[in-house]
Amino acid sequence: MTTHFDAIIIGSGQAGPSLAARLSKAGRKVAIIERENFGGTCVNNGCVPTKTMVASAYAAHLARRASEYGVDISGAIKVDMARVMARKDAIVEKSRNGVETWMMGLEGAKVYRGHARFTAPKTVSINGEIISADQIFINTGGRAFVPAIPGVEKIPYLTNASMMSVNFLPEHLVVIGGSYIGLEFAQAFRRFGSRVTVIEMADRLIAREDDDVCLAVQDILEKEGIDVRLSAKNMSFDKSGDVIHVSIEDKSGASRIDCSHVLMAVGRQPNTDDLGLDKAGIATDAKGFIIVDDQCRTNIEGLWAMGDVNGRGAFTHTSYNDYEIVAANLLDNDPRGISDRISCYGLFVDPPLGRVGLSEKEVRAKGIKALAAKRMMTSIGRARERGETQGFMKVIVDAESKKILGAAILGIGGDEVVHAFLDIMAVGAPYTAISRTMHIHPTVSEYLPTILQDLKPLE
Numbered sequence: 001m002t003t004h005f006d007a008i009i010i011g012s013g014q015a016g017p018s019l020a021a022r023l024s025k026a027g028r029k030v031a032i033i034e035r036e037n038f039g040g041t042c043v044n045n046g047c048v049p050t051k052t053m054v055a056s057a058y059a060a061h062l063a064r065r066a067s068e069y070g071v072d073i074s075g076a077i078k079v080d081m082a083r084v085m086a087r088k089d090a091i092v093e094k095s096r097n098g099v100e101t102w103m104m105g106l107e108g109a110k111v112y113r114g115h116a117r118f119t120a121p122k123t124v125s126i127n128g129e130i131i132s133a134d135q136i137f138i139n140t141g142g143r144a145f146v147p148a149i150p151g152v153e154k155i156p157y158l159t160n161a162s163m164m165s166v167n168f169l170p171e172h173l174v175v176i177g178g179s180y181i182g183l184e185f186a187q188a189f190r191r192f193g194s195r196v197t198v199i200e201m202a203d204r205l206i207a208r209e210d211d212d213v214c215l216a217v218q219d220i221l222e223k224e225g226i227d228v229r230l231s232a233k234n235m236s237f238d239k240s241g242d243v244i245h246v247s248i249e250d251k252s253g254a255s256r257i258d259c260s261h262v263l264m265a266v267g268r269q270p271n272t273d274d275l276g277l278d279k280a281g282i283a284t285d286a287k288g289f290i291i292v293d294d295q296c297r298t299n300i301e302g303l304w305a306m307g308d309v310n311g312r313g314a315f316t317h318t319s320y321n322d323y324e325i326v327a328a329n330l331l332d333n334d335p336r337g338i339s340d341r342i343s344c345y346g347l348f349v350d351p352p353l354g355r356v357g358l359s360e361k362e363v364r365a366k367g368i369k370a371l372a373a374k375r376m377m378t379s380i381g382r383a384r385e386r387g388e389t390q391g392f393m394k395v396i397v398d399a400e401s402k403k404i405l406g407a408a409i410l411g412i413g414g415d416e417v418v419h420a421f422l423d424i425m426a427v428g429a430p431y432t433a434i435s436r437t438m439h440i441h442p443t444v445s446e447y448l449p450t451i452l453q454d455l456k457p458l459e
Contacts, residue, residue: 001130002123002130002131002132003031003129003130003131003132004131004132004133005029005030005031005110005131005132005133006023006028006029006030006133006134006135007023007028007029007030007031007133007134007135007136007137008030008031008033008116008124008131008132008133008135008136008137009023009030009031009032009033009136009137009139010033010116010124010136010137010138010139010140010275011033011034011040011138011139011140011141011271011307011309012032012034012038012039012040012099012100012103012139013039013040013041013042013139013140013141013307013308013319014040014042014307014316014319014320014323015137015139015306015307015319015320015322015323015326016032016040016137016139016306016307016323017032017038017099017102017103018320018323018327019137019139019306019323019326019327020032020103020106020109021102021106022327022331023331024106024107024108024109026331027108028108029108029109030106030108030109030110031109031110031112031131031133032103032106032109032110032111032112033111033112033114033116033124033126034103034111034112034113035113035114035115035116037096038096038097038099038100038103039095039096039099039100040139040141040307040319041141041142041308041316042316042319043092043095043096043099044092044096044161044164045160045161045163045164046160046316047316048091048092048095049088049091049092049164050160050181050184050185050188050348051348052087052088052091052092053084053085053088053188054184054187054188054348054350056079056084056087056088056188056192057187057188057189057191057192057350058191058350060077060079060191060192060193061191061224061350063077064077065387068387069387079169079192079193081166081167081168081169081192082167082168084167084192085164085165085166085167086167088164092164112126112127112131113127114126114127115274116275117274117275117276117279118275118276118277118279118280118282119276119279120279120280121280121281121300121302121303122134122136122302124136125276134302135302135303135304135330136302136303136304137303137304137305137306137326138275138282138290138298138303138304138305138306138309139305139306139307139309139319140270140271140272140275140307140309141270141271141307141308141309142268142269142270142271142308142309142314143159143161143268143269143271144159144160144161144264144265144267144268144269145264145266145267145268145269146159146264146266147264147266149176149235149236149237150235150236150237151236151237151238152237154237154238154239155237155238155239155244155262157237157262157263157264158261158262158263158264159263159264159265160181160185160263160265163185163263166261169189169192169193169194170189170194170260170261171194171195171259171260171261172194172195172196172197172258172259172260172261173185173186173189173194173195173196173197173259173260173261173262173263174196174197174198174199174244174246174257174259174261174262174263175196175197175198175199175262175263175265176199176235176262176263176264176265176266177198177199177200177264177265177266177267178198178199178200178202178204178205178206178228178230179200179205179206179207179265180206180345180347180348181265182198182263182265182266183198183205183206183217183221183347183349184347184348184349185263185265186198186221186226187221187224187226187349187350190221190224190225190226191224195225196225196226196227197226197227197228197229197257197259198221198226198227198228198229199229199232199235199246199248199257200228200229200230200231200232201231201232201233201235202230202231203230203231204218204230205217205218205221205228205230206347208359209353209355209359209408210359210360210361210408211361212392212394213353213408213410216390216391216392216410217347217349217353217410219390220349220350220351220390220391221349229248229250229257230250230251231250231251232248232249232250233248233249233250234247234248234249234254235247235248237262242260243258243259243260244258244259244260244261244262245257245258246258246259246262268308268314269287269288270287270288270289270290270308270309270310270311271309272284272288272289272290272309273288277290280300280303281299281300282298282299282300282303282305283298283299285311287311289309289310289311290305290309290310290311291310292304292305292310292312292338294337294338294339295325295326295329295336295337295338296310296312296322296325296326296338304326306319306322306323306326307319307322310322312338313338315345317344317345318341321338321341322338324336325337325338325340342356342357342422342425342426343355343356343357343358344356344357344418344422346414346415346418348415351377351388351390351391351410351411351412351414352410352411352413352414352415353391353408353409353410353414353415354407354408354409354410354414354415354416354417354418354419355406355407355408355418356406356407356418356419356421356422356425357396357404357405357406357407357421357422357425358396358405358406359406359408360372360394360396360406360458362406363396363405363406363458364458368398368399368405369398369399369400369458370396370397370398370399370405370457370458371396371397371398371399371455371456371457371458372394372395372396372397372455372456372457372458373394373395373451373452373454373455373456374392374393374394374451375392375393375394375447375450375451375454376389376391376392377389377390377391377392377393377410377411377412379447380393380411380412380444380447381441381442382412382413382442382443382444383411383412383444385442386412388411388412389411390410390411391409391410391411391412391414392409392410392411393407393408393409393410393411393414393417393447393448393451394407394408394409394451395407395421395431395451395452395455396458397431397452397455399457401430402430402431402432403425403428403429403430403431404421404424404425404431407421409444411444412444413444413445414444417444417445417448420434420445420448421434421448431452431455432452434448434449434452435449435452435453436449437449
């Protein structure tokens with residue numbers, strides 16, 4: 001016997017629960033399926049736990065610098081990793097339980113715990129039961145990609161998910177991958193007290209960024225004692241007792257790094273390989289991401305894919321925006337699309353990087369006639385007062401339309417301040433909407449008008 005619903009939502013990441021609530025409010029009969037923990041990557045092994053750990057690492061870092069502020073702390077600063085992780089677990093549990101309780105309490109909704117697989121375009125098998133719906137929404141997220149590096153099968157490597165159980169201090173953590181996930185863990189565990197080495201195959205960290213951003217982030221990490229190895233090739237692993245050997249070749253030649261733990265942070269892959277997508281006829285690309293149109297619709301009518309699984313964004317905010325797009329088109333007669341959104345994201349090392357729109361190298365590649373300005377954080381009063389003067393802010397403007405093309409703020413509060421640029425870009429206003437505005441003193445944001453008053457042709 002098949003139980004029929006108006007809608008089935010597979011996965012409870014950022015897009016799924018909010019859509020379930022909207023559909024429930026609209027009077028739809030909804031099935032919500034979750035095979036593991038409610039809340040998806042963000043709540044369980046992404047944003048919530050990692051930023052909680054980053055906060056603990058920042059506290060340790062600031063405590064070590066207390067004397068700079070005229071504060072004397074007697075004795076050595078000690079980090080209790082068990083307590084750090086217990087704090088993280090408590091915050092994660094509250095968030096996870098909040099999502100589950102929310103879903104369990106929705107009117108007209110039924111929650112299934114288990115693994116869903118398609119048996120046909122509009123039917124799904126769950127715990128031996130067959131359920132169907134006219135509309136099905138896939139929100140199964142992604143997981144760490146582990147490349148087939150020689151010897152990887154010999155070592156007990158970590159991923160962003162298994163790092164959530166590291167309630168001890170690794171003696172020497174080697175991070176494979178010098179981008180967002182890897183660098184956040186690298187800095188946090190260095191501040192906790194581990195020796196840390198970052199190995200990146202490209203010739204710079206976070207290679208998608210402009211050179212000045214990459215070099216500044218590298219400088220910040222190296223000043224904290226993190227060893228950065230770039231242009232790594234011919235990597236392999238081996239193990240002797242409890243010691244893991246990482247062999248690489250880089251600009252300095254061949255070398256072997258002995259460590260206690262290895263974190264794989266080289267990218268993500270979608271959770272699509274065990275959903276029975278072939279039974280539904282759902283098209284995927286070469287990497288397994290579900291192919292969707294501008295409104296998150298798959299090639300099968302009545303089926304949508306939202307969040308990391310569709311390859312159209314790799315962040316919590318893009319996943320939630322997918323929900324907003326689907327709900328707007330489906331329930332509000334409001335034609336929104338993925339193409340409407342402006343690229344924005346953050347790198348949550350300390351100080352953080354906030355990025356919106358095009359990078360400088362993208363503007364140059366497009367041949368856009370532009371204006372640009374840059375200001376070092378050493379000239380920002382709030383940064384000097386806080387003793388946190390690393391980084392800079394820069395902005396690029398279209399020389400003809402006067403609209404902001406993109407911005408990067410690497411520095412204290414950069415992940416928050418950059419939204420002022422984003423909002424102006426979203427409404428299509430010229431940069432003068434900021435440059436002629438009076439901002440509050442003393443803040444980081446007060447320098448946005450002045451930096452825009454210093455625009456010069458991008459050479």
